[in-house]
Amino acid sequence: xxxxxxxGPLELVILLPAVLALFGLVVAxxxxxxxxxxxxxxxxxxxxxxxxxxxxxxxxxxxxxVVVDSLLRAGLSxxxxxxxxxxxxxxxxxxxxxxxxxxxxxxxxxxxxLPGSRTLTASATEVIDRTRGGEP
Numbered sequence: 001x002x003x004x005x006x007x008g009p010l011e012l013v014i015l016l017p018a019v020l021a022l023f024g025l026v027v028a029x030x031x032x033x034x035x036x037x038x039x040x041x042x043x044x045x046x047x048x049x050x051x052x053x054x055x056x057x058x059x060x061x062x063x064x065x066v067v068v069d070s071l072l073r074a075g076l077s078x079x080x081x082x083x084x085x086x087x088x089x090x091x092x093x094x095x096x097x098x099x100x101x102x103x104x105x106x107x108x109x110x111x112x113x114l115p116g117s118r119t120l121t122a123s124a125t126e127v128i129d130r131t132r133g134g135e136p
Contacts, residue, residue, distance in 0.1 A: 031109055039100055041070060042067045042071050043098050045067070045070050046098040047096060047097065049065075051129070071100075076102065083102070090128065092130045093127065093128060099123040101119060101121045103120075104117060
């Protein structure tokens, strides 16, 4: 028989918080990646919406509306609203690029109440249809 006692409960008390913290970091990283994907998707649908309009003004307005709606549906809230910039050549066959930038609170993104924020940025480019798109 050994004079040493069972160290099982002590090991559990020491290791359990470390394992839970590691699990929490993995989940937080996954949620941040998902938020990044939501911003990329918003940029893609914004670019598609922009090229569907006939004018740069109409395309810009439509892209902004679609980006905001996409991020709201995804449940991603930006600190001061998403920054949407639209640029390119508004001629048939030209390209339009939509860039979306969203500064999101890490507490909102990870759902763990982490302090700080992260700026998520994505761009997407679409080609304006040669037969019907572009400014007159």
